[in-house]
Amino acid sequence: MSGEWKSAEDIANTEIYGSPNGNTLKIKDVAEIKLRPKKSEATILHNGKPALDLVINAEKGADIPSLQQRIDKKVAELAPQLPAGIHLESLFTQKESLDHLFRELGRELLIGIAVVIVVCSLGLTFGTSLIVALAIPISITVGLIPVEWMGIDLNQITIVAIVIVLGILVDDAIVVNDNIQRRLQLGDDPKTASLEGDRDVAISILTATIATAGAFLPLFFLQGNIGSFIRPPPVVISLTLAASMAMSLTIIPIFRRWVGERRLARRASGRALQETAAASEDSAEQTPGLLGRPIQRLSAFYGRQIHRFLRRPPLTGLAALLIGTSAFGLLPPLGLQYFPPAEKDEMLIDFKSPTGRLFAETEYTVNKAAEWMRGQPGVVFVTSYAGRSAPKFYYSESEVTGTNVGQLFVKIDPKTIHTKEVVSQWREQLRSMFPPEVEITPRELEQGPPVGAPIAVRISGSELDQLTQISTDIQEMLKSIPGTASISDDVGANMATFEIQADPNKLSLFGVNEKDLSMTPRIATEGLNVSEMQQGEKLLDVTLYAKDPKADPVETMKKMFVLMQKGGTVQVRELGDVRSSSMIKSIHHRNQTRTVTVRSFTQDRLADDVVKDFKAELAKYQLPAGYTIEFGGENEERNDAFASIGKLSIVVVLLIYIIMVMQFYSLSIPSLILSTVYLAAGGAVIGLYLTGSPIGFMALMGLVSLSGIVVRNGIILIEFIEQALERGLPLYEAVAEAGKARLRPILLTMATAIGGLLPMTILGGNLWRPMGITIISGLIYSTPLTLIVVPSLFVILQTWRDKRAKKAGKPLHS
Secondary structure: OOOOOOHHHHHHHHHEOOOOOOEEEEEHHHHHHOOOOOOOOOOEEEOOOEEEOOOOOOOOOOOOHHHHHHHHHHHHHHHHHHHOOOOOOOOOOOHHHHHHHHHHHHHHHHHHHHHHHHHHHHHHHHHHHHHHOOHHHHHHHHHHOHHHHHHHHOOOOHHHHHHHHHHHHHHHHHHHHHHHHHHOOEEEEEEHHHHHHHHHHHHHHHHHHHHHHHHHHHOOOHHHHHHHOOOOOHHHHHHHHHHHHHHHHHHHHHHHHHHHHHHHHHHOOOOOHHHHHHHHHHHHOOOOOOOHHHHHHHHHHHHHHHHHHOOOOOEEEHHHHHHHHHHHHOOOOOOOOOOOOOOEEEEEEEEEEOOOOOHHHHHHHHHHHHHHHHOOOOOOEEEEEEEEOOOOOOOOOOOOOEEEEEEEEEEEOOOOHHHHHHHHHHHHHHHHOOOOOOEEEEOOOOOOOOOOEEEEEEEEEHHHHHHHHHHHHHHHHHHOOOOEEEEEEOOOOEEEEEEEEEEEHHHHHHHHHHHHHHHHHHHHOHHHHHHEEEEEOEEEEEEEEEOOOOOOHHHHHHHOOOOOOOOOOOHHHHHHEOOOOOEEOOOOOOOOOEEEEEEEEEEOHHHHHHHHHHHHOHHHHHHHHEEEEEEHHHHHHHHHHHHHHHHHHHHHHHHHHHHHHHHOOOOOHHHHHHHHHHHHHHHHHHHHHHHHEEHHHHHHHHHHHHHHHHHHHHHHHHHHHHHHOOOOOOOOHHHHHHHHHHHHHHHHHHHHHHHHHHHEEEEEEEEEHHHHHHHHHHHHHHHHHHHHHHHHHHHHHHHHHHHHHHHHHOOOOO
């Protein structure tokens, strides 16, 4: 053969046999040669029209809005150069999602700041409340400076961390300001009140800030997907709290001294009008804020009532702890959920046909479903993928290929419908349109680290037949449980095959090797690639097929000839039996053991609730010896994350405990303060129960935030009691005075924390709502109990310490 094939005619005219008399046999004499498109493996239709996807991924650290602007500019330049009838359309842009997200979070942040300022003005003068509120922008600005150096981008988790810390940032400023105010009321001059008031609480604020930041420390050391997802909050919160502490201990005292000395200077002028104004200002200083007088009366009422509670401190403390403990009785009805679905304008519908089905069947199924979807109310557009899934456009998604898989990318109008409302409805309607063996899974996008199907049951063992049978039984069990949908395993139906059972003696007799025998039947099924042809810049496959592809493959294979090593040919039927068969498509291994994974999605139920029901059914199932069942999916990911946080939290609690020991020189007082976390957790459970929210990762994160806030209040309350005892006040008077002194800042810090989180809790998405509910309900529930439990337990503890000191002959307080 001279030269290379350039066309189908070249192949057709290729001589394959020449006889002595000069006659030749060409390929075209024994076969039909056609140039045709390569067998289609994937198709994409956008709103019913053929399309190609161009995927642009941003490099790490890239600014998405500016990148999108450059892309849009380039698209605008290319659009006029395209052939007629071809146009560019944006399927998904991260900027669109980010704009929506930051618009919502930005609105909630601004509302939260406004609420914090309003709340501060209820208990502080207007000028002071503005200065206190300055802690928010100053702390956030200073705290975010080092964030970029630590490799953390400005994303939704970073913004939410700012919202979390929003109500806490003013705590230090409120505490410092309130203590300065208290010293002014006791008769100190502005300079002394500012300096001493600041000094009184400096150590407590430092300890409380370290304790609050330490509460978030476990999140920073989490590994894997969850660690990458949740790393910004501990960094952002720790840095902004440190900035808030520095601002509160410097700017607030300077401002209060400046205001106080200006007031004294006006008084010194001696003019009657100024004296009248000064008297009015004194009155305002005694009861600052819009609710100054009611708060003062509440403080006086608390001071009177606390004596009643302290008459029997063991009974009071025990009763309060029992009330707090009773809240945990609501835990069983609460469900568990790792992360809720994303509330996006996009959703996916997965299709999976049985193994061995033709690509044309998958293509028909997907396109028919896409046509139906385009007619549904609220659907903006539909892009269909046959033979593959959509490109990875969302962090929790992954690409899948295969002739039996397909996917619809559906964009909806959130003003008309919501994905949560239509998922179940569309699932049932689509199922009725296609055979039951076609798996159809409409689903919302995931939030948090990717999990895939929320329910995964891993079956491990040695024998494939037994594994397949157990998998079938497990799937039937899951189908009988309410709330399951789209149940399948990773093995699927057996793949249709053709099996040649060759006789070894005949192979030896005719001189045929197994390689030649195995290659020959492929010509009757998928075709055999025999060569390649260069056509311009393209390299085309040359594939050999049986002449009549519609004929029975088994009969065709039996009639085919195989070359013998010594020359000549022999029919396949002479070498053995040819029959249709089936075989498993793939088998996975886990820990070097064969493993089949059964997966299920959920419908209108939490995955944890479904798993509980399934475990009850599984307890009745007799598992063969040597086979094991493990649970993966959401349960595994959630349990691993919770276990990691739990282990790290033990270390963090010990560190916080040691810090408080160093401050109070006591091993028992830190335990007393940590009891407030227990009370706050009870309140969080009540809030989740009343709102019907499950316990998830974000609720756990809210509990971490809540712990830092209540520990802060406990530390400063105990510090005030200790200072009163140092001044020589009797125990009960010291406790009552400290409680009265701390009531206003405790109420204000509680109100600012609640006010800062309230917009996100009410207006925010389902990802952040459980966290806000946890913090708000925990604060509302634990604050009044803390004001009773901490003094009562401290009285018990102090009485015991006094007795020990008396026996030792040493006064506890000098």
